[in-house]
Amino acid sequence: AQKVTQAQTEISVVEKEDVTLDCVYETRDTTYYLFWYKQPPSGELVFLIRRNSFDEQNEISGRYSWNFQKSTSSFNFTITASQVVDSAVYFCALSESTGANSKLTFGKGITLSVRP
Amino acid sequence: DAGVTQSPTHLIKTRGQQVTLRCSPISGHKSVSWYQQVLGQGPQFIFQYYEKEERGRGNFPDRFSARQFPNYSSELNVNALLLGDSALYLCASSVVRSGFTYEQYFGPGTRLTVT
Numbered sequence A: 001a002q003k004v005t006q007a008q009t010e011i012s013v014v015e016k017e018d019v020t021l022d023c024v025y026e027t028r029d030t031t032y033y034l035f036w037y038k039q040p041p042s043g044e045l046v047f048l049i050r051r052n053s054f055d056e057q058n059e060i061s062g063r064y065s066w067n068f069q070k071s072t073s074s075f076n077f078t079i080t081a082s083q084v085v086d087s088a089v090y091f092c093a094l095s096e097s098t099g100a101n102s103k104l105t106f107g108k109g110i111t112l113s114v115r116p
Numbered sequence B: 001d002a003g004v005t006q007s008p009t010h011l012i013k014t015r016g017q018q019v020t021l022r023c024s025p026i027s028g029h030k031s032v033s034w035y036q037q038v039l040g041q042g043p044q045f046i047f048q049y050y051e052k053e054e055r056g057r058g059n060f061p062d063r064f065s066a067r068q069f070p071n072y073s074s075e076l077n078v079n080a081l082l083l084g085d086s087a088l089y090l091c092a093s094s095v096v097r098s099g100f101t102y103e104q105y106f107g108p109g110t111r112l113t114v115t
Helices: none
Strands: A003-005 A010-014 A019-021 A024-026 A033-039 A046-052 A059-061 A064-069 A074-079 A088-095 A110-115 B005-007 B010-013 B019-024 B031-037 B044-050 B053-057 B064-068 B074-078 B087-094 B110-114
Touching: A003 A088, A010 A019, A019 A110, A024 A074, A033 A074, A046 A059, A046 A064, A074 A088, B005 B087, B010 B019, B019 B087, B019 B110, B031 B074, B044 B064, B044 B074, B074 B087
Parallel strands: A010 A110, B010 B110
Antiparallel strands: A003 A024, A019 A074, A033 A046, A033 A088, A059 A064, A064 A074, A088 A110, B005 B019, B019 B074, B031 B044, B031 B087, B044 B053, B064 B074, B087 B110
């Protein structure tokens, strides 16, 4: 069975600090997909990134970067120079299917608070 | 382009009642999935529909059912409501190409409160 663990529950930082959100996953499949979503107070989940299991290249998008390491089954997310607008709950998710059935398994989420 | 839309935004029901939640996917998206998010937890998968057929079902009782219409919109029905059904119900749509489902885009959700 697939499982996603986000051991950190709440993180509080001061604006402009860097912060890393951890994600560890379990799956028996050799092909799978990892995701990060952001959920601001409004409640809507915002898609941030999708990573395929066969592509271990790290990715950077502006202040966001992701570190994927299959050897440790981790897919960590770093926000550089955090801003108040980054305050939200962040979810890591896993999908094992490559077909039309694409169930997402989510972690419990990490609440990030960025203080001015 | 409009995102995923859901209605109603909020709903209050009494135990034992039935509820229907609605979702319209992003234009061009033929796959719709439903998730339940209880306060303080991550979303839990309920159903996925593609081309009006059920393609996946999560670990939810038969009181939960869904369907997808020819225009790809979807309804989630919950019968005999329990207090534990109180949650945010999220709908997501995605593109399916060559049998592969791409990233899912979520709507704002319907907040259901059962009293």
